[in-house]
Amino acid sequence: MILSEISKTLREIRVSPVKTLGQNFLHDRNLARWIVDKAQVTPGDYVVEIGPGLGALTEILVASGSRVFAIEKDERLVKFLREKFQDQQLEVLHADALKFDVRTLYQQPRVKLIGNLPYYVSSQLLIKYVKYPSPICMWLLMLQKELAQRLSAVPANADYGALTLQIQLHHRVEYLRTVPASVFLPRPEVDSALVRISPRPANELPAVDTELFNKLVRRGFSQRRKQLGKLIADFVPNWQRTAESLGLDRQVRAEAVSLQQWIALTNYVRPVAAPERHIVDSELFPVVDESDNVLSQASRSEVHGDNLRHRAVHILIFNKKGEILLQKRSRWKDRHPLLWDSSAAGHLSAGEEYDHAAQRELQEELGIDVPLERIAKLPATNRTDQEFIWVYQGHYDGDLKTDASEIDAVEFFPAEVIDGWIAARPEDFATAFLECWKTYSKACRK
Ligand code: SAM
Numbered sequence: 001m002i003l004s005e006i007s008k009t010l011r012e013i014r015v016s017p018v019k020t021l022g023q024n025f026l027h028d029r030n031l032a033r034w035i036v037d038k039a040q041v042t043p044g045d046y047v048v049e050i051g052p053g054l055g056a057l058t059e060i061l062v063a064s065g066s067r068v069f070a071i072e073k074d075e076r077l078v079k080f081l082r083e084k085f086q087d088q089q090l091e092v093l094h095a096d097a098l099k100f101d102v103r104t105l106y107q108q109p110r111v112k113l114i115g116n117l118p119y120y121v122s123s124q125l126l127i128k129y130v131k132y133p134s135p136i137c138m139w140l141l142m143l144q145k146e147l148a149q150r151l152s153a154v155p156a157n158a159d160y161g162a163l164t165l166q167i168q169l170h171h172r173v174e175y176l177r178t179v180p181a182s183v184f185l186p187r188p189e190v191d192s193a194l195v196r197i198s199p200r201p202a203n204e205l206p207a208v209d210t211e212l213f214n215k216l217v218r219r220g221f222s223q224r225r226k227q228l229g230k231l232i233a234d235f236v237p238n239w240q241r242t243a244e245s246l247g248l249d250r251q252v253r254a255e256a257v258s259l260q261q262w263i264a265l266t267n268y269v270r271p272v273a274a275p276e277r278h279i280v281d282s283e284l285f286p287v288v289d290e291s292d293n294v295l296s297q298a299s300r301s302e303v304h305g306d307n308l309r310h311r312a313v314h315i316l317i318f319n320k321k322g323e324i325l326l327q328k329r330s331r332w333k334d335r336h337p338l339l340w341d342s343s344a345a346g347h348l349s350a351g352e353e354y355d356h357a358a359q360r361e362l363q364e365e366l367g368i369d370v371p372l373e374r375i376a377k378l379p380a381t382n383r384t385d386q387e388f389i390w391v392y393q394g395h396y397d398g399d400l401k402t403d404a405s406e407i408d409a410v411e412f413f414p415a416e417v418i419d420g421w422i423a424a425r426p427e428d429f430a431t432a433f434l435e436c437w438k439t440y441s442k443a444c445r446k
Contacts, residue, residue: 001025001026001027001029001054001055001056001059002027002029003027003185005027006025006027006054006185007185009054009080010025010054013076013079013080014076015074015076015077015080017185017186018074020120021073021074021118021120022051022117022118022119022120022121022122023053023074023118024116024119024184024185024186024187024188025053025054025056025184025185026053026056026057026116026183026184027056027183027184027185028183029056031179031183032056032057032060033060035057035114035140035142035194036057036060036061036064036114038140038176038194038196039112039114039138039140039196040138041061041064041066041112042064042065042066043064043065043066044066044109044110045066045067045110045111045112046066046067046069046105046108046109046110046111046112047061047066047067047068047069047111047112047113047114048068048069048070048071048105048111048112048113048114048136049061049068049069049070049071049113049114049115050070050071050097050113050114050115050117050125050129051071051072051073051097051115051116051117051118052070052071052072052077052081052092053072053077053116054077054080054081055081055084055085056116057114057115057116058070058081058085058090059085061114062085062088062089062090065089066089067089067090067091068089068090068091069090069091069093070090070091070092070093071092071093071095071097071100072092072093072094072095073094073095073096073097073118075094078092078094097121097125098121098124098125098128102128102129102131102134102135102136103135103411103413103414103417104417104420105135105136106135106413106417106420106421106424106425106428107417107420107421107423107424108135108424109424109425110137111135111136111137112136112137112138112139112140113129113136113138113139113140113141114139114140114141115140115141115142116142116192117141117142117143119143119144119188119190122141122143122144122147123147123163126141126143126147126151126167130167130171130197132169132170132171132199132210132409133328133408133409133411134199137198137199138196138197138198139195139196139197139198140194140195140196140197141194141195141197142179142192142193142194143192143193143194143195144190144191144192144193145178145179145190145191145192145193146159146190148175148192148193148194148195149175149193150163150164151163151164151167151168151173151175151195151197152164152173152174152175152195155255155256155257155258156255156256157255158255160255161221161224161254161255162214162217162218162220162221165213165217165259165262166214166217167197168259169205169208169210169213169259169263170199170200171197171198171199171200172197172198172199172200173195173196173197174195174196174197175193175194175195176193176194176195176196177193177194178191178192178193179191179192179193179194180192202331202337202338203331205259205260205263206263206264206267206272207272207274207330207331207404207408208263208266208267208272209266209267209270209272209404212266212269212270213262213263213266215235216232216235216262216265216266216269217254217262219231219232219235220232220254220257220262221254221255224253224254224255225253226253227251227252227253228248228252228253228254228257229243229250229251229252231254235269236265236268236269242265242268245268246261246264246265246268247261248261248265272404272405273405274332274405275332275405275406280300280334281299281300281301282299282300282301283299283300283347283349284297284298284299284349284350285297285298285299285300285303285310285311285347285348285349285350286310286311286348286349286350286351286352287303287308287309287310288309288310288311288380288388289309290309290380292309292311292380292388297350298310300334300347303386304334304335304385307386308386309380309386309387309388310347310348310380310386310387310388311347311348311354311357311387311388311389312345312346312347312348312357312384312387312388312389312432313345313346313348313354313357313358313361313389313390313391313392314341314342314344314345314389314390314391314392314432314433314436315342315343315344315345315358315361315362315372315391315392315393315394316342316343316375316391316392316393316394316436316440317343317344317362317366317368317370317393317394317395317396318393318394318395318396319395319396319397319412320395320397321412321414322414322415323412323413323414323415324343324412324413324414324415324418325343325366325396325400325410325411325412326340326341326342326343326410326411326412326413326418327340327341327342327343327344327365327402327407327408327409327410328340328341328407328408328409328410329341329406329407329408329430330404330405330406330407330408331408332405333406335385335430336430336431338408339428339429339430339433340428340429340430340433341429341430341432341433342391342433342436343362343366343410344361344362344364344365344366345361345365345432345433346360346361346364346365347387354374354390355372355374358372358390358392359372362394364403364406365402365403365406365407366396366400366401366402366403366407366410367400367401367402367403368396368398368400368401370394370395370396371394372392372393372394373392373393373394374390374391374392375391375392375393375439375440375443375444376390376391376439376440376442376443377389377390377391378390378391378435378436378439381435383431383432383434383435384431384432384435385431385432387432389432389435389436391436391439391440393440393444415441415445418437419441422434422437
């Protein structure tokens with residue numbers, strides 16, 4: 001839309017821009033095209049647009065052939081957009097984007113998020129939508145210039161801070177261009193900038209305890225002018241030795257420490273270690289016949305290498321809302337690394353019973369001990385990696401102490417979201433989980 005069209009439309013629909021909703025409408029069509037171009041939208045994409053306004057970006061997105069899902073808080077604009085784009089591949093949701101359930105997006109094969117964000121809530125939106133792990137594979141955002149600079153900053157720059165590191169730990173951020181206030185009606189008080197955010201490739205950076213990383217970073221930047229060692233003394237009592245071993249100046253301030261050094265520092269305080277391969281490979285499992293009778297025992301590497309039938313448990317943990325906890329397997333798993341799986345799962349050791357193994361795995365992987373109930377037993381097939389599997393269920397709502405060498409991330413999901421996710425992206429899951437989910441659904445859901 002050009003300036004005169006925007007003014008005319010606003011008059012026709014009797015809308016005057018609301019400052020408290022951050023309504024600044026883009027009237028530079030070339031820039032709108034350039035923005036959509038940078039999102040590399042293809043017809044297979046599902047594009048979520050936050051705050052479509054009068055549709056400056058929406059019309060170009062819809063024309064690209066992708067499906068567009070727009071979330072707009074202002075009811076007057078929702079009505080306008082629904083009329084303007086009727087019969088096109090656009091769904092407009094009248095909602096506050098801060099309240100939208102991002103997990104539902106796993107039900108689409110490839111999701112990109114785009115938006116000229118309302119500036120009064122841009123930081124909250126950013127934190128909500130750019131968290132790890134995410135169903136979104138690219139974010140193209142217009143932000144206040146100052147916020148865009150903070151996201152893309154490098155060490156020793158005044159904009160480099162806790163937010164920079166929290167976002168960059170899992171994402172790459174590109175500052176694409178500065179956008180002057182003059183391209184909006186009404187003109188905002190500040191300039192804007194476009195950033196493109198994409199997930200870092202798996203294993204690009206060393207694994208780290210994210211919670212501790214965020215704590216250290218926040219503390220380190222709580223007083224920018226103070227030396228880092230003094231600010232984190234309760235985490236790192238012997239700072240001098242730590243700084244030396246990490247190659248840091250003892251008087252260093254947080255702003256001079258690179259992302260890789262923050263990761264190394266966090267791992268120095270609490271290492272996230274890969275399980276020791278030779279110990280894991282030599283664990284002994286029972287080898288069983290086609291009726292699950294024990295024949296002998298063999299090491300993990302023999303059982304997996306020779307495709308021998310063996311035994312495992314899968315546990316589904318439910319919260320009070322009836323949502324199911326899924327885990328994203330760690331990068332070090334010999335099978336299905338970084339894929340989604342049951343809440344907890346594992347092999348039976350030689351001489352161990354199924355029920356005992358289920359309680360043990362729950363404790364080892366999630367740090368919890370709750371009563372478990374058997375749901376069903378699966379036969380050993382190629383889909384279960386030749387495992388006989390007993391599936392269990394239990395209930396838990398409190399904190400979880402996950403084992404980072406086993407688990408990359410955990411999250412609760414409604415059952416319908418898991419159904420839609422499996423239909424849209426089956427490759428995201430460990431195959432045995434897909435079998436367990438089918439069995440659970442048949443046995444326990446109407
Ligand atoms: N995308 C349009 C453009 O480029 O011209 C409008 C951008 S304007 C900066 C921000 C839009 O976000 C407005 O349409 C506003 O009504 C909408 N908005 C404000 N707060 C919102 C919220 N919490 N959830 C969804 N939309 C919101």
